[in-house]
Amino acid sequence: MRGPDDEAALSALGHHLLVEFEGCEAAALADLERVTAAMLRAAEAAGATVVTHSFHHFSPHGVSGAVIIAESHLAIHTWPEHQFAAVDFFSCGGVDMDRGMLVLKQAFGAARETRLELERGPLGTIKS
Amino acid sequence: MRGPDDEAALSALGHHLLVEFEGCEAAALADLERVTAAMLRAAEAAGATVVTHSFHHFSPHGVSGAVIIAESHLAIHTWPEHQFAAVDFFSCGGVDMDRGMLVLKQAFGAARETRLELERGPLGTIKS
Numbered sequence: 293m294r295g296p297d298d299e300a301a302l303s304a305l306g307h308h309l310l311v312e313f314e315g316c317e318a319a320a321l322a323d324l325e326r327v328t329a330a331m332l333r334a335a336e337a338a339g340a341t342v343v344t345h346s347f348h349h350f351s352p353h354g355v356s357g358a359v360i361i362a363e364s365h366l367a368i369h370t371w372p373e374h375q376f377a378a379v380d381f382f383s384c385g386g387v388d389m390d391r392g393m394l395v396l397k398q399a400f401g402a403a404r405e406t407r408l409e410l411e412r413g414p415l416g417t418i419k420s
Numbered sequence: 421m422r423g424p425d426d427e428a429a430l431s432a433l434g435h436h437l438l439v440e441f442e443g444c445e446a447a448a449l450a451d452l453e454r455v456t457a458a459m460l461r462a463a464e465a466a467g468a469t470v471v472t473h474s475f476h477h478f479s480p481h482g483v484s485g486a487v488i489i490a491e492s493h494l495a496i497h498t499w500p501e502h503q504f505a506a507v508d509f510f511s512c513g514g515v516d517m518d519r520g521m522l523v524l525k526q527a528f529g530a531a532r533e534t535r536l537e538l539e540r541g542p543l544g545t546i547k548s
Contacts, residue, residue, distance in 0.1 A: 305499055306506055312540065346472045346488045358486045358493055360474045365486055367493050369510065371433055378434055378540040380508065382497065412440065412506040
């Protein structure tokens with residue numbers, strides 16, 4: 293059984309940062325190699341340990357994929373036709389997600405970003 | 421330039437369902453093969469087209485990974501020591517995320533679930 297102290301400690305097993313990049317360079321978002329490279333640089337900048345990655349072209353435009361890191365994952369979906377990218381960075385600690393997101397913002401030339409930070413855990417779940 | 425009609429159409433480029441499963445069977449969450457198989461069955465049940473997948477053991481316990489689907493991705497992180505799993509299903513349409521989540525709930529024997537549905541898109545971003 294878990295006690296009150298355990299419950300407090302459990303409230304944020306995972307940290308989840310969701311970012312929407314708007315006003316990006318369409319060409320950057322449409323290029324599989326550029327998106328892949330930017331995501332790997334972002335993981336590195338965050339201090340994450342890359343386990344593997346998978347990216348693919350998305351029909352009719354855009355790129356979709358994820359970097360699996362030892363600390364969790366970093367996923368992206370791009371809509372070059374809307375100059376838009378949705379990024380998720382899920383971490384169990386020990387990484388600097390802001391640094392990773394800055395790398396992506398610069399790589400895509402994003403004019404604006406909107407972010408939502410969530411805590412993931414078994415108590416008071418999915419609270420921002 | 422986008423007009424008002426376009427803006428309405430753009431408001432939900434992606435659908436993102438975040439689920440927290442609590443009270444799961446610890447053994448199911450700790451088993452790399454079982455988690456991988458459950459996630460692939462969930463993607464199949466949702467009607468998604470699997471592109472690739474990657475799962476790995478997480479230190480000191482648990483499993484982490486993602487299924488990249490043609491329609492976006494399905495990611496999981498499990499904490500067997502807390503009988504807890506955090507799942508993300510990101511879709512650009514055409515899949516039944518609820519069916520996929522039901523497969524996972526049953527596979528893990530989850531006693532409870534908490535969910536948050538977000539719309540991802542360039543206007544009115546990250547709104548639930």
